[in-house]
Amino acid sequence: MTAADTAVRNSAAGAATGPDQLNAAVEEAQDAFEQGRTADPATRAGWLEAIAAGLEQDTAALVEIAVRETHLGAPRLEGELKRTVFQLRLFAAEILQGEHFDATIDHADPSWGMGPRPDLRRYNVPLGVVGVFGASNFPFAFSVMGGDSASALAAGCAVVHKAHDGHRELAVRTAQTVPAARDAAGAPSGLFALVTGRQAAEALVDHPLVKAIGFTGSTAGGRALLNRAAARPEPIPFFGELGGINAVFVTRSAWAARREEILTGYAGSFTLGMGQFCTKPGLLFVPAGTPAGTSQGMAAAENAEVRSILAAALADFTPAQLLSDRLHQGYADAVRRLQDTTGVELLVEGDFAAAPAPTVLHTTADAVRRNPEILRQEMFGPASLVVEYGDESELAGLAALLEGQLTTTLQAEEDDDVAELAARLTEISGRVLWNGWPTGVTVSYAQHHGGPYPATTSATTSVGTAAIRRFLRPVAYQSFPAARLPEPLRDGNPWKVPQRVDGVWHRPSAARQQDAFNREGEL
Incomplete structure (x- = not known):
């Protein structure tokens, strides 16, 4: 039994996650990240689809628990779960396009305007293990497998989720559904874990293997965690959505x-x-x-x-x-x-x-x-x-x-x-x-759910496909042998992702992308 499984089992029994369990869950997440970080887009999209299908199949049980714990009606919760499943599938389709890599290739150029240019190639890589704090008011869309978790997984990160006490039983049930779907799809064990309790929350922010935090909640709670993340020996990005007056x-x-x-x-x-x-x-x-x-x-x-x-x-x-x-x-x-x-x-x-x-x-x-x-x-x-x-x-x-x-x-x-x-x-x-009203935040390509502090703590969005980019960072490779380059940066472009080559964008046709995806299996 993995540390993540043990944490979920203990949470189901009402026990908070202890320091040793938290540490083991994060270390397993790091191992899973290292195993899965080079997965091609079709494989990763398959993992997201498996999670979406697992949640879909468990709808009745999940909604029944959510109604009991949150006082929200079944129609609202069913719609929210549907949104959550849609979001996972939209992110799966997005990463198949490959634009999030921002693959950029500058071939060596001895006559470059400012002097000879070496061969430079840059693309975005996942940050690593991401700690996610769920919200109380959206027990599906902004919680265990909500926007922060889904976008971090889509980026190629591993997720350790701190359950919200307002719907703890629902968090546990979701955390049992997700690993089962993950395992069935062949994703690395430990790619997603659930922890509970204040002590685990603080330790999650402090853990040296955690490379970013996603948070949705109050201004006071978010600011406290933001300060804690900034006070680490190695400060990490804190993507907090703290609300607003609108x-x-x-x-x-x-x-x-x-x-x-x-x-x-x-x-x-x-x-x-x-x-x-x-x-x-x-x-x-x-x-x-x-x-x-x-x-x-x-x-x-x-x-x-x-x-x-x-x-x-x-x-x-x-x-x-x-x-x-x-x-x-x-x-x-x-x-x-x-x-x-x-x-x-x-x-x-x-x-x-x-x-x-x-x-x-x-x-x-x-x-x-x-x-x-x-x-x-x-x-x-x-x-x-x-x-x-x-x-x-x-x-x-x-x-x-x-x-x-x-x-x-x-x-x-x-x-x-x-x-x-x-x-x-x-x-x-x-x-x-x-001439509209702000309630209702569709999940789409152009959506931006963020704003200047205290609305959020960053200039990014927590909703829509652009949310994936929060959990990526750019790395440039200079004068690397062709065989040692990551796939998105190779001249042959084996993953068929968009590449900007010597300043000009080259985008594989939709037919070629679909053909590459079909070889891996349909969502």
């Missing part, structure tokens, strides 16, 4: 033309999943009902109308329990703290019942200029803050008061002059939306 800005013309539509969409977005999405819109900037340039707050009639629209939009909302008692208490504390802040008022009254009703708070641009901290208070649950401004000329300045965001949104009309505001939003967020 501000939405509504122009005066959009407010006049689509007020009810905007408020209805806002209500649906900030309550989706009980407001436990990292992309929940926590701020809505709207124009005041009083004349432009004043800041007296909403006129009584408009205030009543906004309340009425929001009440109607929330009328069919069915409250549910939050993910855990700890998160529920944190939510209640955050809402009360913001509501008690000078300049903040109650717009729609909710509650803090076991299944809480939504709360909407209200403030003004003047209040947040006096106290910008109002804009930086995350309420992880079904609550949000409406901020009223006097004139659109204020919006770029108000956006400058925000910290880094995962997303920002413009609700505007086609002829609105929002160039300055849009430029400001690109400076502070990783994804900028036009």
